[in-house]
Amino acid sequence: MNTIRFDINADGIATLTIDVPDQSMNVIGPDFLADLDAAITRISSEEAIKGAVIASGKDSGFMAGMDLKYFGSMLVSDGGKRPAPADIFDKVFVLNQLFRRLETCGKPIACAIEGTCVGGGFELALACHRRIVGDSPKTQLGLPEILIGLFPGGGGSQRLPRIMGVQASLMYMLQGKLFRPAEAAMLKIVDSLVPQGTAVEAAREWVKANPNASVQPWDVKGYKVPGGAGGFNPAFVQTMAGALPMTLKQTQRNMNAPIALLSAVYEGIILPMDRAIRIESKYFAKVAADPQAANMIRSLFVNKQAAERGARRPKDQPKAPTRKLAMLGAGMMGAGIATVAAQAGMEVVLFDRDQTYAEKGKAHVEEVLKKRLGRGMTPEKMAETLARVTPTTDYAALVGADFVIEAVFEDVAIKAEVTKKVEEILGADTIFGSNTSTLPITKLAKAWSKPENFIGIHFFSPVEKMPLVEVILGKETGPAAIAKALDFVAQIKKTPIVVNDSRGFYTSRCFGTYVQEGVEMVAEGINPALIENAGRQLGMPVGPLAVGDEVSIELGHKIVMAAQKELGDAYVAQPSDAVMARMVELGRLGRKSARGWYDYPEGGRKHLWPGLTEMFPRAAVQPNVEEVKERLLYRQLIECARCFEEGVLETPEDGDIGAIFGWGFAPYTGGPFAHMDMVGIGHVVAVLERLAERHGDRFAPTVQLQDMAASGATFYHPVSSRAAA
């Protein structure tokens, strides 16, 4: 046993201390399963053992879920192909069988939870006869599997509803919502709450005092699911009939795990536990065998964490945390960045041309913090945080700043002027970041005499909420600047991607194509409602026209004008350009003018502008929704592929994380590159060729894509060399 320490005390109570080696947090892998199996055998067979306590040997918490490497290994069958669900049922059922053995071993088992207890770890706790939690505001418990495209597969989908009722348990499991200890105690998911650090002792006492408490409630004859269950129970029927539409509203039929979870609960809840867990494992095998979960886990979990831990950070650079930030510009973006920086403990000089603007920026910080009061924010902490923000119009106040972020008006000349003034104060050795969303970093860097210390650091609005930061390298940006920017992103606990300079960089450029394609379809006389629904059905958070209104039609138009001006004859006009120009002419600028693709009646709900149909008479033949979805999807995919080919993106990881967290690209796909790999590059090329023929060259597959299709290469696991050989 190398993952569990097995001790027996004088009372005959065994303590199983889980401490999985080489892991910062306990996770479930093959060694742990074998060790737990052996431990259960000892507990049930040795007469001297009266019962057992399960605890963690790690300060990091009790236990998280499955070791993702181990999980991944279940999904590979001979020849490296994806297995069918029936092929992996036996593998995924092991965990269920083991937990079932634990709860039927004949001796009382108490679980002593200190710290994080989620996923498989929480399922282990649910299979114990008693759950005792050391109270701490940081402790979280629950079943968040749905967030990575899975659902509880270690008995959780069967035990949680049997403990707290079907409806309540579904609310947590369908959203991956976690419990705080007090909440869990109130809901009777944990049996007792004890002072932090005393759970193990309390658990031993409970086992000693309850030598016969070795049967789970659901194994007692006459057991009833709280709130009732089964087709003859009206409340259950209503819950099941309502849970699906609520889920579909969110997932638009794109995610298979929530549906599988509902089926596992629906079919399993009236069965004896031995059979219920088989149902759960069958549905779990079905979901696990689908590439969706693997794609989501890779992008939303593994690669996202890797990015946050500095996957793209130059290894040789010393840690360079920001202590004092010079924030230039106190507008919406500047104030937002100041907020997150101050919250991360930095001193922030919030600089603007006008003191009222600077003060207004600080007021925004205060507003954001106020909303957090009572939710982890105390008045004292708020005061401290606010005190770190200094609004000013005085360049001299910047002295001592070790990082600069500029978020002034989007104009090369204005930015250059500010940049030069700051250099006079701080010197060109300081790292200077620009939050521009459109202007070329290489060009802006000219204003800083050491362009290697100049970098793009593009935030999304609202900064407090949006998780992504796009770090842009100019031609001459050096490793120290990259390290500084990425360390700053880590300090404010956001997720970075690193891209190279290009018009619109990566995120704005690709996101823009989604809106443009929507606008182009409007111009073709395609029903706008169909376009909007297709966007949502694709898995985008909102339709292309709705989001076009949010970012403003005028802004889109201005970006086009700027590109035209700069590129001259080289600019390739898009059909959407003229449409947006016309909308701007009509004063339909978007949400901000309360008139755009939509009308925004005061006090009423927004609705598509009826005038659209007059401006663009409805085409006699309307496409079906799949065709519209395809155009919206592939217009983005081809732009992402171009970014990869042009070197704007250096890794598919950056592309996928940036797409999902930057512009809400269909998360269930794992991102555009994961999606292209999954459907096959050959298929992508074939679809693009068909779309290019029907709708224009903007869909034409790139040379690289065609080469990849020919060689059988993929973005994530390049096999081109093997195929060539």
Added chain:
Amino acid sequence: MGGEEWIAMEAFIYDAVRTPRGRGKADGSLHEITPIQLATQMLEAVRDRTQIDTADVDDVILGCVSPVGEQGADIARVAVLNADYAQTVPGVQINRFCASGLEAVNMAAAKVYSGEAGLAIGGGVESMSRVPMASDGGAWAMDPAVAYKTYFAPQGIGADVIATKFGISRDDADAYAVESQKRAKAAWDEGRFAKSIVPVKDVIGQVVLDHDEHMRPDATMQSLAALNPSFTALGEEMPGFDAVALLRYPELEKINHIHHAGNSSGIVDGAAAVLVGNREMGEKYGLKPRARIRAMASIGSEPLIMLTGPEFVAGKLLSRAGMSKSDIDLWELNEAFASVVLRYMQAMDLDHGRINVNGGAIAMGHPLGATGAMVLGTALDELERTAKGTALINLCVGAGMGTGIIIERV
């Protein structure tokens, strides 16, 4: 058969009876009458009115949509026994949702057509006040995998989708409802239903109901305008079925919720029975055939919008009967929701003057399992009253179906 030519398929309607419809609530007159009583009294009425020897009835088929509890365990056979029919008469309960009563008649007719039966009774029963709708559960709505696959949404959502998709406004629906009430009132005032109505009696022989009590003849556009739409919350809020509807009908921006209690069919209690037989049985008992059954049909259609089946079943019926639209003198379509009839009129290019001329379920109510047999009787009475020849009767059906029949006076 000895080589003789096979007898041409024929089936005739010899009698049709129905109960008055009682409000399907605690204050409804029929709330104190069990469903087995309703069914029993209809079987008794058929026997007593035609004076047949029940031993000649080869089957009794009754529709029932919530066949559980008091309506469970094959209510048709139990009603046969309870009505003192010969014990040799079998009974079977069927469920084609809202068209069950007509489907039962169609099945009875098919049995006569095929020679399985000389006489057969088709009808239906539903006590919606005693056995609430949806008491029987079912995989369609509650099994997540099935509801997912079929895009399940309740039929009120489907009715509102029809309205939205086919441009039917709240005013259109309300105007239709007001007219339905007026027609039902006029029909009752003139005694147009008298031939078919069999008052319901209680255990001591007193009449508890002799008229349709759900009617609101004083309904006006203004009074209906005050009613809140019934499916807005279900569609837009909890649990949000409109999202499912938009997944299936992405051409719609939003669902326009126009239906309410006043322009949808009423929840009522009732039962009905129709005696179908071949020529020989009519001759044996000296019964004059009231109508020949020209064609029967059912179809399946898209289940989320659910209630657009009638136009398709009408097409199938006409083609089966070798008839065209102009051959039909009278049209009857169950008023499940106003939009269903308005869409049917739109699709078939029918004038309101030729359909549901005596009102329908919006005024008089829709006892789910029985309605099909009731509207058939209503149309037959009207053909006789106006000396017209043919009628096409049909109903929209849950889960996307339609069931209909063409009859012709003999």
